[in-house]
Amino acid sequence: METFSIRDLRERTGDLVRTAESGHLSVVAKHGHPIFVAVPLDEHVLSQGITVALACRLFADNALSLGKAARMANIPIESFIECLGGMGISAVNYAVEELDHELELLAL
Numbered sequence: 576m577e578t579f580s581i582r583d584l585r586e587r588t589g590d591l592v593r594t595a596e597s598g599h600l601s602v603v604a605k606h607g608h609p610i611f612v613a614v615p616l617d618e619h620v621l622s623q624g625i626t627v628a629l630a631c632r633l634f635a636d637n638a639l640s641l642g643k644a645a646r647m648a649n650i651p652i653e654s655f656i657e658c659l660g661g662m663g664i665s666a667v668n669y670a671v672e673e674l675d676h677e678l679e680l681l682a683l
Contacts, residue, residue: 576599576600576601576602577599577601577602577646578601578602578603578604578609579601579602579603579604580590580603580604581603581604581605581610583603584603591613592609593617594607594617595613595614595616598612598615598617598632599615599632600612600613600615600629600632600633600636602612611644612629613627614632615632616626617630619631619658619661619662620634623658624638626647626648626656627648627655627658628662629647630644630645630648630655631644631648631655631658631659631664633647634659634660634664635659636644636667641655641656641666647664650656650657
């Protein structure tokens with residue numbers, strides 16, 4: 576998630592638009608304090624609503640845990656995981672080494 580200042584809105588509008596077009600959230604801040612979040616308007620926002628789509632994006636950006644994102648979306652975790660899958664976002668984010676360790680434990 577990229578942060579833009581109020582000044583950036585005047586000087587880097589193109590960057591903000593490109594960030595949104597690539598599907599990423601942006602925070603706009605004034606004097607270092609967040610004022611609003613720019614959310615890309617895509618089919619997920621239109622079909623699922625802003626709350627669910629925003630929760631999914633915040634989860635994907637590692638700003639929220641799975642449980643907190645599901646609570647923000649106000650849906651059960653199972654339903655939230657389905658929403659993530661629909662957006663192509665993995666609900667599990669293992670480092671390769673951690674996954675290898677987990678697989679070794681399962682093999683015992």
